[in-house]
Amino acid sequence: MRKPIVLYSNLAATLAMLGFFLLSGLMGTKVPFLADPNRSLGTEHLQGRVIVLDPGHGGGDPGTVGVGSTTEAENVLAIAWELKGLLEKYGAEVIMTRQNDTSPSAGTQFSGQRNGQLAARVAAGNRSRAEIFISLHNDWHDDGQIRGTSVHYYKGADLALAEALQRGLVGQTKARDLGVKRSNFYVLRNTNMPAALVEIGFLSNAEEARLLARPSYRREVALGLLAGINAYFAGN
Numbered sequence: 001m002r003k004p005i006v007l008y009s010n011l012a013a014t015l016a017m018l019g020f021f022l023l024s025g026l027m028g029t030k031v032p033f034l035a036d037p038n039r040s041l042g043t044e045h046l047q048g049r050v051i052v053l054d055p056g057h058g059g060g061d062p063g064t065v066g067v068g069s070t071t072e073a074e075n076v077l078a079i080a081w082e083l084k085g086l087l088e089k090y091g092a093e094v095i096m097t098r099q100n101d102t103s104p105s106a107g108t109q110f111s112g113q114r115n116g117q118l119a120a121r122v123a124a125g126n127r128s129r130a131e132i133f134i135s136l137h138n139d140w141h142d143d144g145q146i147r148g149t150s151v152h153y154y155k156g157a158d159l160a161l162a163e164a165l166q167r168g169l170v171g172q173t174k175a176r177d178l179g180v181k182r183s184n185f186y187v188l189r190n191t192n193m194p195a196a197l198v199e200i201g202f203l204s205n206a207e208e209a210r211l212l213a214r215p216s217y218r219r220e221v222a223l224g225l226l227a228g229i230n231a232y233f234a235g236n
């Protein structure tokens with residue numbers, strides 16, 4: 001008797017989910033500030049801004065290799081490209097610390113140095129006229145149940161950016177909100193502009209690892225970060 005009941009409830013859940021996906025598909029992907037023209041947050045805040053996107057790891061360093069099919073280095077590079085496209089669409093200029101699966105220090109004066117990969121990222125930001133620096137990462141925890149998004153800051157000037165990114169991101173992806181945290185990370189400590197390091201989700205968590213491998217979820221992440229960046233420049 002157990003099986004038919006389980007089957008039935010699965011069928012009901014499946015139908016409900018199908019309905020939901022059909023509906024959300026018809027409505028299209030919505031970004032809060034783009035969806036509501038009456039809100040004061042327009043995309044004009046992105047026009048002419050110069051932004052560094054720093055996809056973590058790369059080259060010989062895959063970053064976190066979690067329980068999913070993709071590495072941290074792959075995930076954050078794909079998200080950075082997605083976000084770069086969106087930012088440019090709204091008139092911002094984007095500098096990427098790496099554009100493919102190579103180390104940012106390869107072929108630079110920092111090659112082979114201790115922390116060379118990080119130093120090359122910081123140098124790319126500091127010698128540019130960028131206004132903000134955003135480092136993209138995936139998290140890991142020994143407890144596979146742990147999930148969610150956090151944004152890290154270090155300098156006083158980083159805090160507003162970290163808060164805006166955290167709000168934008170969890171608002172769009174509905175990931176668990178782990179808040180902003182002060183962390184003494186190299187790229188935050190050494191950049192001479194407001195900087196934030198985004199831990200988008202946990203590759204040690206099966207569900208988040210699966211989501212982060214998906215182009216559709218990476219797009220949601222990029223849209224959330226776009227909303228956060230826009231809100232930061234809008235002073236919200």
Ligand SMILES: [Zn+2]
Nearest residue numbers: 056063137138
């Ligand atoms: Zn990382």
